[in-house]
Amino acid sequence: MTAAYDVVAIGNAIVDVIAPATEAFLAGEGLQKGSMTLIDEARAASLYDGMAAGVEASGGSAGNTIAGIASLGGRAAYLGKVASDQLGEVFAHDLRAQGVAFDTPYLDCGPATGRCLINVTPDGQRTMATFLGAANQLTEEDVDPAVIQASAIVYMEGYLFDPAPARKAFARADEIAKRAGRRIAITLSDVFVVERWRDDLLAFMDGSVDVVFANENELMALFRTDDFDSACERLRPMVEIAAVTRGEQGSVILNRGETHRVEAFPVQRVLDTTGAGDQYAAGFLFGLARGLPLQTCGRLGSMAAAEVIGHYGPRPQTPLKDLARSQGLLA
Amino acid sequence: MTAAYDVVAIGNAIVDVIAPATEAFLAGEGLQKGSMTLIDEARAASLYDGMAAGVEASGGSAGNTIAGIASLGGRAAYLGKVASDQLGEVFAHDLRAQGVAFDTPYLDCGPATGRCLINVTPDGQRTMATFLGAANQLTEEDVDPAVIQASAIVYMEGYLFDPAPARKAFARADEIAKRAGRRIAITLSDVFVVERWRDDLLAFMDGSVDVVFANENELMALFRTDDFDSACERLRPMVEIAAVTRGEQGSVILNRGETHRVEAFPVQRVLDTTGAGDQYAAGFLFGLARGLPLQTCGRLGSMAAAEVIGHYGPRPQTPLKDLARSQGLLA
Numbered sequence: 026m027t028a029a030y031d032v033v034a035i036g037n038a039i040v041d042v043i044a045p046a047t048e049a050f051l052a053g054e055g056l057q058k059g060s061m062t063l064i065d066e067a068r069a070a071s072l073y074d075g076m077a078a079g080v081e082a083s084g085g086s087a088g089n090t091i092a093g094i095a096s097l098g099g100r101a102a103y104l105g106k107v108a109s110d111q112l113g114e115v116f117a118h119d120l121r122a123q124g125v126a127f128d129t130p131y132l133d134c135g136p137a138t139g140r141c142l143i144n145v146t147p148d149g150q151r152t153m154a155t156f157l158g159a160a161n162q163l164t165e166e167d168v169d170p171a172v173i174q175a176s177a178i179v180y181m182e183g184y185l186f187d188p189a190p191a192r193k194a195f196a197r198a199d200e201i202a203k204r205a206g207r208r209i210a211i212t213l214s215d216v217f218v219v220e221r222w223r224d225d226l227l228a229f230m231d232g233s234v235d236v237v238f239a240n241e242n243e244l245m246a247l248f249r250t251d252d253f254d255s256a257c258e259r260l261r262p263m264v265e266i267a268a269v270t271r272g273e274q275g276s277v278i279l280n281r282g283e284t285h286r287v288e289a290f291p292v293q294r295v296l297d298t299t300g301a302g303d304q305y306a307a308g309f310l311f312g313l314a315r316g317l318p319l320q321t322c323g324r325l326g327s328m329a330a331a332e333v334i335g336h337y338g339p340r341p342q343t344p345l346k347d348l349a350r351s352q353g354l355l356a
Numbered sequence: 357m358t359a360a361y362d363v364v365a366i367g368n369a370i371v372d373v374i375a376p377a378t379e380a381f382l383a384g385e386g387l388q389k390g391s392m393t394l395i396d397e398a399r400a401a402s403l404y405d406g407m408a409a410g411v412e413a414s415g416g417s418a419g420n421t422i423a424g425i426a427s428l429g430g431r432a433a434y435l436g437k438v439a440s441d442q443l444g445e446v447f448a449h450d451l452r453a454q455g456v457a458f459d460t461p462y463l464d465c466g467p468a469t470g471r472c473l474i475n476v477t478p479d480g481q482r483t484m485a486t487f488l489g490a491a492n493q494l495t496e497e498d499v500d501p502a503v504i505q506a507s508a509i510v511y512m513e514g515y516l517f518d519p520a521p522a523r524k525a526f527a528r529a530d531e532i533a534k535r536a537g538r539r540i541a542i543t544l545s546d547v548f549v550v551e552r553w554r555d556d557l558l559a560f561m562d563g564s565v566d567v568v569f570a571n572e573n574e575l576m577a578l579f580r581t582d583d584f585d586s587a588c589e590r591l592r593p594m595v596e597i598a599a600v601t602r603g604e605q606g607s608v609i610l611n612r613g614e615t616h617r618v619e620a621f622p623v624q625r626v627l628d629t630t631g632a633g634d635q636y637a638a639g640f641l642f643g644l645a646r647g648l649p650l651q652t653c654g655r656l657g658s659m660a661a662a663e664v665i666g667h668y669g670p671r672p673q674t675p676l677k678d679l680a681r682s683q684g685l686l687a
Contacts, residue, residue, distance in 0.1 A: 077453050080412065080669055081412040110441075111468065118404060118405070118407075119409035122407060122410075338411055
């Protein structure tokens with residue numbers, strides 16, 4: 026069956042609150058720079074009290090990725106849970122305005138729409154504290170079989186390993202995708218996710234996953250090693266394709282016996298690295314769904330990542346399709 | 357009595373939703389480029405449906421101005437009405453995080469926090485459609501006499517002439533300020549506000565206002581003339597000080613017999629002009645409250661306006677105090 030969607034993404038549906046911060050503020054709040062910490066509603070309120078004035082923008086790792094795929098001209102769908110409140114309305118609007126199909130029912134009686142409090146230090150690094158809220162309530166009933174069956178690639182966040190009901194949604198989507206002959210892709214998301222769920226992630230990757238995204242720290246944490254190359258060789262036989270990002274050093278793509286190296290795109294000024302990994306995945310997955318060579322997939326990823334770190338906010342502000350054309354990456 | 361606050365601002369408390377748009381979209385929605393239109397909740401919902409993905413940021417003209425004054429190191433307070441909902445929480449947080457005293461009680465049973473849907477065309481111009489919501493419910497009971505008495509300058513938006521209860525709040529603040537010997541400043545806000553409330557504005561200016569802010573279009577609309585100089589001469593005897601902005605041509609300050617001309621600050625790239633007038637008022641009012649020469653007040657205004665048009669969002673992203681010091685405008 027031809028796929029109606031290039032990619033369906035399943036993720037924690039989150040609105041970002043982005044504000045500048047000092048290193049001292051992070052230390053005082055006990056936040057480790059560059060990490061993502063899960064917090065409850067009370068902690069979210071007290072942390073927000075201490076933060077500087079900010080801006081709000083729809084986020085969530087897989088939500089950012091799917092917005093990027095749509096920005097490249099991809100046909101895209103999203104599954105994730107928001108509440109029927111103002112931030113939920115914003116989240117849904119921003120996906121639909123980008124052309125992403127989003128029909129997960131809103132949560133009516135329960136926690137508010139999830140929020141990620143992002144403190145951006147002057148070096149452009151982001152430190153995230155996430156109150157999952159309604160995102161925590163994604164269940165297997167929210168997994169629409171028709172959407173999964175209609176998507177060439179089903180993409181899931183490692184972050185989804187945290188909420189227990191979402192794990193079941195994850196498993197259900199995997200089962201439907203397998204039966205429909207669709208590819209499964211995941212991102213490891215975060216070093217702390219890897220630490221929390223190492224064995225589950227490894228088992229899932231070995232048994233089910235076709236495409237994995239990781240940055241070098243996540244990959245080395247997964248195999249408890251300091252040696253990048255040996256971590257790559259342990260990952261290689263587990264999946265069909267692995268794309269490992271290395272910041273300014275670009276990315277490495279493993280595909281069975283082959284290894285492709287892709288350079289990072291030049292960036293005038295790094296303002297906020299939020300969403301860089303998400304956009305790399307967007308470019309790569311779009312290329313993969315369209316059957317482009319892996320080197321081109323990687324370059325589309327690098328290009329999309331470069332767009333997003335040049336401004337505040339985790340989603341592209343320039344249509345990625347236009348950028349890709351101007352770079353000769355798309356016809 | 358020494359003033360505890362340099363400025364208290366009274367305004368429509370609004371959260372901005374900012375998205376890129378084409379000229380064709382504005383035409384299709386019947387919106388006149390550069391204007392501010394009042395809309396109801398149903399129209400806000402349908403317009404939002406058609407808008408591109410955006411970002412949310414606390415706004416409201418006087419709210420932006422008071423945030424700018426705090427960013428300059430000024431002691432600042434704000435009176436305005438938000439609902440006890442997520443956007444209201446964001447609005448209050450952003451003011452307090454900036455150091456602005458904000459204690460107007462939240463609206464509990466009534467419309468949601470007000471929203472301004474801002475479509476930014478590629479030329480950087482913003483076209484605004486405002487659903488006032490809770491902002492519409494500011495009443496004279498919300499005017500805290502202690503705050504008015506403690507402020508060197510009481511600053512009010514022309515936009516406040518629209519909601520009937522706010523008009524009474526306006527009058528009450530004026531009465532308290534007069535008794536305490538405080539200065540009254542207003543901005544004309546918008547050409548359409550001038551058209552709707554010309555006689556009321558003229559009567560209020562003539563009887564009560566010490567300092568008025570206007571752009572050249574608003575000023576010429578006020579006196580129904582195409583001649584800038586004659587409009588200036590009609591305004592001059594009505595108020596102690598008038599600051600009239602002219603975009604790239606800078607501003608003109610009228611002070612009884614004196615006229616000061618101030619150049620615009622150079623801007624690398626105009627991205628979004630939302631908040632330019634608000635920040636001009638911020639710089640000017642801060643200088644005035646601190647007793648600086650009018651030429652310096654104007655330059656502080658030009659500097660603050662230049663900061664805000666170089667990025668999306670209506671409030672400064674760089675501390676204005678640091679900018680002013682680097683320009684030699686503050687010690």
